[in-house]
Amino acid sequence: MNTNTIKQQWFGNIKGDILSGIVVALALIPEAIAFSIIAGVDPMVGLYASFAIAVTIAFFGGRPGMISAATGAMALVMVTLVKDHGLQYLFAATILTGILQILFGVFKLARFTKFIPRSVMIGFVNALAILIFMAQLEQFVDATWVMYAMVAGALAIIYLFPRVTKTVPSPLVAIIVITIIALMTNSDVRTVGDMGKLSSELPAFFFPNVPINFETLKIIFTYSIALAMVGLLESLLTASIVDDMTDTESNKNQESRGQGIANIVAGFFGGMAGCAMIGQSVINVKSGGRGRLSAFVAGTFLMFLIIVLGDLVVRIPMAALVGVMIMVSIGTFDWSSIKGLAKNPVTDSIVMVTSTVTTVFTHDLSKGVFAGIILSAIFFVAKISKVKVNSTYDIAAERRTYFITGQVFFASVTDLIASIDFKETAKEVVIDLTHAHVWDDSAVAAIDKIVLKLRENGTVVRLHGLNEPSSHLIDKLAVHKQEGAKLSGH
Template sequence: MNLSGTIDFRPKLISALSHYSLSRFKDDLIAGIVVGIVALPLAIAFGIASGVSPTIGLITAIIGGFLVSAFGGNSVQIGGPTGAFIVIVYSIIQNYGLQGLAIATLMAGLILILLGIFHLGTVIKFIPYPIVVGFTSGIALTIFSTQINDFLGLGLTDVPSDFLSKWGVYLSNIANIDLPTLGVGVVSLLIIILTPMISKKLPGSLIAIIIVTAAVYLLKATFPEIAVETIGDRFGNLPTDIPQPKGFELSMNTINILLPSAFTIAILCAIESLLSATVADGVTGSHTNSNTELIGQGIANVVVPFFGGIPVTGAIARTMTNITNGGRTPVAGIIHTVVLLLIFLFLMPLINMVPMACLAAVLIVVSYNMSGWRTVVGIFKSPKSDISVLLVTFLLTVIFDLTIAIEIGLLLAIILFLRRVMENTQIKVYSEQLDVAEGTDATTHEVLDVSRGVEVYEIDGPFFFGVATKFDEMMRSTLGTKPIVRIIRMRKVPFIDATAVHNLEILIKSSQSDNIHIVLSGVNQQVRQVLLKAGIDTMIGEDHICDNISRAVVMANRIADKHRARHHDA
C-alpha cells in the first residue's frame, strides 16, 4: 500500500488497442455477442428485484458495462448490475426513493475513485474471507426470499421488507398459490438447471425465457382465462429511448444520511469486482491493476446515476462467460454493451411478454449459486473465531441490514485479529544469561552474562495498544523485586503505536522514580524515529537506545556494577 506518489490509472483498453489485430477482434466479437445474450435476462431480473424497472437494469448494464470495460484495470472484466446489490438497492429505494439511490451510488463511485487514487486497491483484498462469505450467503437467502411471491403467484402487493415478516406473510397466504404461475416457475427452473447438461455454453436463463415466454403466449391465446403475470402486465410498455441525463439536489444532510449506504455499496463493489478480477487472472494468466480497476468501477458508478441506473460492479459469471468464449481484451466487454443496446432499441416489445415467474426462477438459481454453501461448510471446519464472524455477518445481513452487517462484521474481524496478534505476541523475561541468537536461524550462539540486578524483557511482535497493556501488566507483576536496570529488547518489534509509546513513557517515569534505569535494545529505524519524535531519547538518554543487545547488556552490566559498588562502599 502506498498513499503517496502518482495516480495509478492505466486502463487495459489503451494497452490492448496498441497491439490489436483482426483475429483478436473476431474472438472478442464472438465472446461479446455471447456475453451480451447471457447478460440480458440477468440485467432485467436484477433491475426488477432491486425495485426498479427492467429498463433501468438494461441501461445500467449498457452504460456501466461500457465504462468498466473502457476504464477498468482488467482485460476481461464484464461490468453491470449484480445480485449482490439487490438487497441494499431495494432498501435504499424503500427508505429514500430513487433520488436517494442515485446520490448513494454517486457517492459510492467517488469513494471507489478515491480508493484507487490512494493506492488502496490491494488493501480491499485483505477483508476477511468469512465476512465475504457471510454477507454473500445472506444476500443469496434474501434474494431467494424476495422471489417467492412471483414464483408461487401469490399475488401479494405489499410484502414486508424484513425477512421474518416476509416469510410470515408468505406462510399465511400459502393457500393462494396460483398453479399456472407455479407451473411456469417450475418449468423455467428445470430448463435452467438442465441446459448445462446439454451444453455448458448455452445460457440456461435465456433458453428458459425464450421457451417459457413463447409457451405462455400460446397458452394465453388458447385459454384467455389463464392469467400468468408478465413484465408488461406489471410495468406497462417499456420505453425504448435512452433516458436523458438528469441531475439531483445534494445537501449535507442528505450526504450524512446516505453515507453509510454509499460506503456499503463501495465496499461491495470493490470486493466483488476485485474478486472477479482475481478469478479471471487465475484463468487467463493476466494481471489486474487493482487501483485502475477501482477507479474504473468508480467512474461507472459516478455516471450511471445521472441516467437513473443502479450500482455497477464486476460480474464473475459474465466475466467467466467472456473468457470461455475467447474474450481477451476490453473490446469484448464493449461489444457486449453494444449487443444489449441493440436489444434495448429494437426488441423491448418482446421483453414485455416475459413471465415474472420465469424471472423469479432465474433469480432463484442466481441465489443458489451465490450461496456458496460448500464454502460455508468448509469454514465450519475453521477456528471458532472465523465461524463466529461468518454467522454474525450472515444473520445481520438476513435479519437486519447489509450496511450493519458489513460494519459490525468488519469490527468483529478486527477485534478477533487483534486478539490473535496479542496471543501470538510473546514477552519473555531473561536474567543471569542471555543467548543472543535465540529465536533466529543462526548456528553459532553467543551467550551473554547478565549481571545481578539486570532484567531483560523481549517483545516478540508488534508493539501496539493491545500488547502495550499486556506488557504493562507483566511489568507490574514483577515489581516485587526491583531490578537496577531494565533492558527492553525490541529487535522483533516491526512498529510501535501511540498507546505503546505512552505506556513506555509511564514505565520510564515510574522506573526512574524507583531509581531503575531503562535501556532499549535492537530498535529498528522506523521505531527509533517514533521514539525520537516522542522524546524518549531525552527521558532515558540517547545512548540508552542501543542498536543491538550486546551493547545494551554491556551498558546495563556497567550501570548495575557501579550501583552495587556505590552501595557496598556506603
C-alpha cells in the same frame, strides 16, 4: 493497453459474449424494475441506468466480463433522498457519485481492498446468494401450481441442456422454452409486464433540474459519498470474485474510474446510480461471457428488447427468470465454506458467518462487509497482543533482565506492565526488546511508566536490543530519556 489486448477483450470471444449478453439482458429487466420500485422511482429509471451503465462500463471498466447496472444495494441508499427531495436530486446525486468514484480511482484507493479478509469475501458471496434466492420468494406468493411447475421446468432445462450441447447458454434456452409454453397454454402466471409499465422511448441527455448551489451540494453529498463507497465496495469485491471464476486479473483502479464514468453517464440520461452485479456477472460468466462485448451486448440488447420487442418482453413469465436467478444463487453460494466451518480457525468461521448474517438481515452489503472487517480486526489484534515476558537474575551483578517477545502496542501494554515487578531490589534492570517491536505512543508510554517507576526505587534501567524503527519512535516520544535514562544496544 496495447492493440492486441483491446482486440482480445472485445473480439476474442464473440459468440460466447453475444449469447451471454442476451441472457443477461433478459435477466436484467425484472431486476432493474424491482430496484426502481425499491428506490421509489419509475421503472424506466432503473432500465435507463442499466443500459447506460452496462454500455459505458464495457468501454471504461477494468474487469472484462463483469456486468454493472442498477442494483438493490444502491437503491436502498436512495430511498430517503427520493422521498424527501425528488427524482431530479437523485440524478444530481448520481452524477456526483460518479465524480467521487473517479477520484477514488485516480487516488488508487482500490488497493485498500487487500485489507478485506478472505472470510469476509466468502461471507459477502454467501449473503448475496441468499439474498438473490430470497428475492425470488415473493414471486411464489399466491402462486398456482403452474408457477412451481414452470420454475422446476426452467431449472431442469438449465442443468440438463448442457449435457446435450453447450453451444447455446442453457438459461437462454430455458427463458425461450418457458415463454413459448406460457404463450401456447395461456397460463395465468405473473409476467415481466406485471412488474411495471415499460416505455418505448430511448433515454435522452439532459441536465438535472436542480439549483446549482451549495445548498444542493449539502443535500446530495452525504448520499453520494454513501453511494460511491457502497458501489465501489460491491464492484471491487465482485471483480475479485470474477477474477477467481475466470482465473484472470483485472485493473481495480481502472474499474473504479469506469464505475464513476458510467454513473455520470447514467445521471445525465435519466438513470439511477448503479454498480457491479454479482448475480448478473455470474450469469454472464456461466453463459460463456468473458469479454467487454458481453456487457455491451447486455446493455444494447436490453434497450432493443424494451424499445422494439417491448410487447413480447412484457409477456415473458417471471417463472423463467426466477429459475435463472435460483440457478445463480445456487452457483454463487460457496458450498465448500460449510465444510470449512469445522476445519477453519474458529475466528475465521465467526467472521464469515457474521458477514453473512449481518448482510442478510440488513439487506445492506456494506454493513455486512464492514461488520466482518471490524470483527476480523478485533480478532487480529487479540491474536498479536499477547506478549511473552521472561526474566533472569544475575546475583553477582545484581542485575535483573526482562526478555520481551511480541508486538508492543496499545492492546498489549497492559499485560506487559503487569509482568514487571516494580518492587525490584536489583541495582540494575535491563529491558531486552531484541525480539519485540514498539509500534505506537501507547507502547512508548508503557515503557516510560516501567522505566520511571523502577527508577523511583533507585534502580538503573537500560533498554537493550531495540530495532531501528522502535528506537526512532522512543527517541522521538519517550519522556524517560529526557530525565536521563540510559539507552544502549540499538
